[in-house]
Amino acid sequence: MTSLTPSKQDDAKLVISMQELDPSPVDDSTSDLENLECGDFIPKPADEPPKRTCGFPRPWGCVLIVGTHLSGFQRYSTYPPTAFFILHFANTSLIPLMTQSIPASEPYLLLTRPVYQAPGLEHLVLTLPVLTHIVSGIALRNIRATRRARLYGAETRAQRDLLSFWPRVSLQARTGYFLAPLIGLHVLVNRAMPYMVEGGSSGVGLGYVAHGIARSPVFWNIFYVLFVTASVWHFVGGWTTWMGWRVTTARKERSSKGSLEGYLGYPENQDRAKRQRKIWWVVNGMAAMGAALWLAGALGIVGRAGEGAGWEAQGWNEMYRQVPAIGKWL
Structure with a gap:
């Protein structure tokens, strides 16, 4: 048998030692930079434990707590507007569809109006919850963008922009931001202008809306199609998300890169994809x-009732005429 030279023996020992080397975990300890507090620029010694705030290392412990509260505000602020949404859906669509008459539908609107237009109650049911929902959503998005930039080590402005606000906004959120100015215009025309012109909105009802549509049919038909469609999609998408059906009304695009599901035909992956497609069709179908039912009552019945008459129509004309910026077209 051929004997190994000393150099070959050393190489053999090295190979054996490398084969028998026990794997050691990668050191994933946090960097000294993550232990910096606000106003501190000197890294802390390794043996000194980081100070804790709100039960977590500062400053991200408090950010986590704030984010949790903001998520709660965003979710529970949808409850009061949902009650109003159901009542308004019945008053402006279902009841006109059943009665096929504006005069026959007006008493039902007047019957429910004190429920959500009582002094002080309107702001508790609508104004404060809607503002809370919008502000908390924007704050949460900014917090998540900051966390992504920190986790992925974004250094330049271009890198931070890639991880910032809009590039990662889902269609569900986009419908919400698109809906905000439409709600503002709806409130301005149907709530603010009656108070400014006549000191109240007691004379504003389905006839007032029908009168405005008859005066400017192109503008108001386009407006209500967009308004109703965005509202229904946002409410349905939001509530199904709370219940665990997260489709955000946008079908996930298939990608051939970065996903094992695109290559592996495991039954669980196929079942998950089937279930996701089914949920997508159910949510968007609802x-x-x-939206189609609401528009059938709002535009099919109310929108075709025509202009009012007499002194009441003159007052409505003045309300529409005094809408800022667009009053001359209404």
């Missing part, structure tokens, strides 16, 4: 049916 939203489409709801």
